[in-house]
Amino acid sequence: MSTLRLGVFVSGSGTNLQAILDACRTGRIAAQVAVVISNNREAYALERARQAGVPGVYIPAGSRSGSPRWEVADPCHLEVLGDYGVELICMAGYMRRLGPQVLEAYAGRVLNIHPALLPSFIGAHGQRDALRYGVRISGCTVHFADANFDTGPVIIQAAVPVLPDDDEASLAARILQQEHKIYPQAIQWYAQGRLVIEGRHVRVLNARPPTIAEAIINPGLEIF
Numbered sequence: 677m678s679t680l681r682l683g684v685f686v687s688g689s690g691t692n693l694q695a696i697l698d699a700c701r702t703g704r705i706a707a708q709v710a711v712v713i714s715n716n717r718e719a720y721a722l723e724r725a726r727q728a729g730v731p732g733v734y735i736p737a738g739s740r741s742g743s744p745r746w747e748v749a750d751p752c753h754l755e756v757l758g759d760y761g762v763e764l765i766c767m768a769g770y771m772r773r774l775g776p777q778v779l780e781a782y783a784g785r786v787l788n789i790h791p792a793l794l795p796s797f798i799g800a801h802g803q804r805d806a807l808r809y810g811v812r813i814s815g816c817t818v819h820f821a822d823a824n825f826d827t828g829p830v831i832i833q834a835a836v837p838v839l840p841d842d843d844e845a846s847l848a849a850r851i852l853q854q855e856h857k858i859y860p861q862a863i864q865w866y867a868q869g870r871l872v873i874e875g876r877h878v879r880v881l882n883a884r885p886p887t888i889a890e891a892i893i894n895p896g897l898e899i900f
């Protein structure tokens with residue numbers, strides 16, 4: 677049986693990549709990572725790809741502050757994506773935007789994960805910004821990507837409490853545990869053809885609605 681071919685874009689440690697690789701290997705998602713693309717030659721994610729026997733490709737994509745070199749990066753990305761027959765792009769801790777040519781070629785076929793409950797705390801520091809703001813609940817979001825940062829239609833979110841002694845690292849770790857669950861789930865829904873984009877909304881066909889017991893209230897109620 678042919679499985680969905682993924683191109684995973686990374687910049688850093690690649691724990692989400694690992695969760696996706698593991699879910700593919702164990703058959704929890706009907707997909708395979710065809711190629712890993714990194715803008716960072718030193719990314720540990722590339723080592724994870726190597727250990728999994730998946731090709732890893734380094735493609736520089738300009739500095740975050742400098743002007744994006746899409747006219748250079750776009751054709752390189754498209755060539756590699758084509759070479760490996762990529763059907764779905766998964767940005768997993770990729771700290772750059774994709775260029776217009778890639779987004780056009782893969783319209784409706786690019787997923788991203790963000791470490792906050794969108795539309796709150798967009799940008800590169802979702803956990804730090806949530807802590808500074810003082811929210812009691814944060815979380816993570818898997819969404820379809822568009823030309824802007826973190827603004828495409830939402831597929832799935834998970835919420836976690838922000839605890840009094842949290843620092844950025846402890847909150848990030850709590851959120852990551854949920855990222856590793858909801859990203860493979862979103863990919864599996866896509867692979868099953870169950871995601872329907874309707875404007876800003878994503879319908880997940882035959883999805884189980886959450887029960888009220890799955891609500892997170894923080895601090896917990898004491899008066900009932």
Ligand code: GRF
Pocket residue numbers: 687688689690691692693721768769770789790791852855
């Ligand atoms: C994750 O928190 C992801 O949501 C954000 O960057 C982090 C990447 O972590 N975009 P990893 O490289 O998957 O470990």
